[in-house]
Amino acid sequence: MSTNGSHSLLEVEDLVARYPVGRGVVGAVTRQPKLEVRAVDGVSFSLDRGEMLALVGESGCGKTSTAQSVLRLIETSGGSIRFDGQEISGLSTKELRPLRRRMQIVYQDPYESLDPRFRVGATIEEPLEVHKVGSRQERREAVKAALELAGLTPAELYIDRYPHELSGGQRQRVAIAATLVLGPELLVADEPVSMLDVSVRAGILSILDELRDKGLAVLMITHDLSTAAHYADRIAVMYLGRIVEEGPTREVIENPQHPYTRALLSVVPKRDPRERGTPQILRGETPNSIHIPPWCRFQPRCPMAIADCKTVDPELRRPAASTHPEHRAACIRV
Amino acid sequence: MTTPLLEVEDLNVWFELPSGGELHAVRGISFELEAGERFGLVGESGCGKTTAMLSIMGLLPPNATVAGEVRLDGENILARGEETVSPHRWNDIAMVFQGAMNAFNPVKTVGSQIEEPMELHGIAEGRIARRQAEELLERVGIPKDRADRFPHEFSGGMRQRAAIAMALACEPRILLADEPTTALDVMVQAQILELLVSLAADFNLALLLVTHDLPIVAQVCDRAAVMYAGEVAESASIDALFHTPKHPYTRLLFAATPDLRAGGERVASIPGAPPRLDKPIVGCPFQPRCDRAFAPCPTETPLLKTVGERHVAACHLNDHVREPATA
Numbered sequence: 001m002s003t004n005g006s007h008s009l010l011e012v013e014d015l016v017a018r019y020p021v022g023r024g025v026v027g028a029v030t031r032q033p034k035l036e037v038r039a040v041d042g043v044s045f046s047l048d049r050g051e052m053l054a055l056v057g058e059s060g061c062g063k064t065s066t067a068q069s070v071l072r073l074i075e076t077s078g079g080s081i082r083f084d085g086q087e088i089s090g091l092s093t094k095e096l097r098p099l100r101r102r103m104q105i106v107y108q109d110p111y112e113s114l115d116p117r118f119r120v121g122a123t124i125e126e127p128l129e130v131h132k133v134g135s136r137q138e139r140r141e142a143v144k145a146a147l148e149l150a151g152l153t154p155a156e157l158y159i160d161r162y163p164h165e166l167s168g169g170q171r172q173r174v175a176i177a178a179t180l181v182l183g184p185e186l187l188v189a190d191e192p193v194s195m196l197d198v199s200v201r202a203g204i205l206s207i208l209d210e211l212r213d214k215g216l217a218v219l220m221i222t223h224d225l226s227t228a229a230h231y232a233d234r235i236a237v238m239y240l241g242r243i244v245e246e247g248p249t250r251e252v253i254e255n256p257q258h259p260y261t262r263a264l265l266s267v268v269p270k271r272d273p274r275e276r277g278t279p280q281i282l283r284g285e286t287p288n289s290i291h292i293p294p295w296c297r298f299q300p301r302c303p304m305a306i307a308d309c310k311t312v313d314p315e316l317r318r319p320a321a322s323t324h325p326e327h328r329a330a331c332i333r334v
Numbered sequence: 335m336t337t338p339l340l341e342v343e344d345l346n347v348w349f350e351l352p353s354g355g356e357l358h359a360v361r362g363i364s365f366e367l368e369a370g371e372r373f374g375l376v377g378e379s380g381c382g383k384t385t386a387m388l389s390i391m392g393l394l395p396p397n398a399t400v401a402g403e404v405r406l407d408g409e410n411i412l413a414r415g416e417e418t419v420s421p422h423r424w425n426d427i428a429m430v431f432q433g434a435m436n437a438f439n440p441v442k443t444v445g446s447q448i449e450e451p452m453e454l455h456g457i458a459e460g461r462i463a464r465r466q467a468e469e470l471l472e473r474v475g476i477p478k479d480r481a482d483r484f485p486h487e488f489s490g491g492m493r494q495r496a497a498i499a500m501a502l503a504c505e506p507r508i509l510l511a512d513e514p515t516t517a518l519d520v521m522v523q524a525q526i527l528e529l530l531v532s533l534a535a536d537f538n539l540a541l542l543l544v545t546h547d548l549p550i551v552a553q554v555c556d557r558a559a560v561m562y563a564g565e566v567a568e569s570a571s572i573d574a575l576f577h578t579p580k581h582p583y584t585r586l587l588f589a590a591t592p593d594l595r596a597g598g599e600r601v602a603s604i605p606g607a608p609p610r611l612d613k614p615i616v617g618c619p620f621q622p623r624c625d626r627a628f629a630p631c632p633t634e635t636p637l638l639k640t641v642g643e644r645h646v647a648a649c650h651l652n653d654h655v656r657e658p659a660t661a
Contacts, residue, residue: 203603267524269549
């Protein structure tokens with residue numbers, strides 16, 4: 001939340017998203033309790049205009065569910081989502097409509113997200129038609145402007161092509177252009193470069209970087225801490241449906257406090273072969289989010305766990321060793 | 335000097351295309367591998383790294399033509415095709431394929447699928463094969479009672495461990511691993527890489543790691559070859575590749591890779607795209623994307639030349655008296 005009293009563009013508080021899971025025929029007949037996956041289990045964060053927040057974590061940590069809940073693409077089970085000061089968690093589809101064009105999403109796979117039968121121009125124009133924006137001529141101009149904003153210049157060279165005529169990087173630029181054409185204020189980027197070759201990734205990420213500089217709020221979902229470290233202003237690390245640490249990027253990367261963040265950072269391979277440290281490898285795998293312990297959810301795998309860790313569900317608070325006032329970690333030991 | 339365990343020399347692979355043309359996927363690559371060594375083959379999609387591995391295994395599809403030599407203990411195993419390669423496949427050279435963890439037979443137990451190659455190759459059968467399969471599973475970090483479980487009961491990381499155990503069933507001396515951690519989370523990736531390194535050490539296994547991910551090679555391998563458009567652009571110790579690269583592609587690829595520590599440093603993409611491999615390439619294949627291209631690059635093909643101790647690169651910059659490429 002902003003300190004000057006005004007609100008952030010996006011304010012999420014205590015967000016919960018649960019999915020029912022089948023208990024099977026035997027489970028139903030024997031009347032076992034209904035099971036739920038707690039994909040998002042009490043997540044709070046805020047995002048300002050002109051800011052990029054990276055939600056990082058391993059698969060199943062709830063980062064994508066969080067992003068989808070924020071955009072109201074999946075139903076939430078609790079908590080509050082305020083967009084530009086307006087509570088949107090209870091809005092109907094119709095009420096949401098005018099807000100939709102202000103919040104957009106770029107998906108991971110540009111090979112799946114573009115319709116192969118649509119020319120680039122038609123793909124980008126479609127959102128304008130859906131939202132009934134402008135005349136035909138104005139729409140065409142908006143499409144060109146969006147293409148150039150996404151780095152596909154000159155736009156004429158791309159506007160009449162089909163997706164199969166484009167490289168992976170170019171396709172992702174088309175997908176980005178299709179979100180930009182509506183002039184959104186919030187952009188969710190869900191693993192925007194993980195399907196792309198290393199040599200073209202930086203080009204896509206620098207577009208997001210420039211858009212952020214122009215005032216767009218970017219929520220980036222990524223499993224890649226190195227990418228988050230390079231581009232995000234703030235990082236929030238998720239584990240089993242909860243943010244366990246958050247803060248300004250350099251503070252989280254250079255002064256991590258939560259034992260999960262520390263372990264995660266230690267296993268990220270470094271480019272320089274002389275920096276072969278001792279990775280602190282956690283054994284086993286992330287447990288599923290059906291049976292989350294009522295105390296610290298990281299305790300069963302934590303190298304620093306003590307008896308007290310099984311008595312409280314720790315809240316995010318400023319760690320003693322933090323060097324930045326906005327640094328938070330959910331651990332009773334730091 | 336003693337004969338290296340595996341020598342690949344001037345390996346070429348062409349694919350006949352349905353349209354009638356030919357795609358020259360691997361263009362005269364050479365490298366060698368010592369026992370117990372961890373060697374990386376790095377490059378982006380389409381650079382020919384997987385095709386090169388499959389040709390070493392003799393597992394290319396029928397529309398492929400291979401030329402060059404793959405020598406195991408000095409003997410060319412490609413000499414008479416299947417006849418000379420099949421005695422070594424799995425017995426001496428084994429491979430963990432890309433996506434192997436998703437390639438298990440869903441209706442057979444994991445244990446029985448590890449016993450299968452042992453029985454096929456006459457290594458062991460029946461109860462002995464079962465015991466060996468259980469030992470292998472334990473060695474890769476899976477409790478042996480899991481041998482009776484089916485693949486769907488395993489997590490992704492466990493299935494990848496089982497795929498590694500399966501590749502080791504016939505006690506090979508060389509393990510080819512194609513993108514072994516690509517679909518895995520970073521913590522599971524660390525577990526698998528740690529396992530591969532310890533297996534290489536314990537069994538004096540030569541590890542050939544194929545990946546698009548430079549930091550993985552930097553952390554795991556001793557030496558590596560960087561491939562571009564079917565060719566080896568540069569091959570050296572991993573330290574030399576990072577600190578004193580002699581090919582602009584190597585330098586630019588490292589510069590395009592974000593790193594946790596280098597926060598302020600700019601990550602730059604490489605403009606352009608690799609050349610088409612179904613047409614002849616004139617001059618240096620990287621020239622159109624290179625930031626240091628000069629007079630000879632568009633017309634003269636650079637040859638792989640020695641530029642340091644066990645360090646080769648294919649770049650005209652190394653022949654001409656210009657300031658050397660800097661890291």
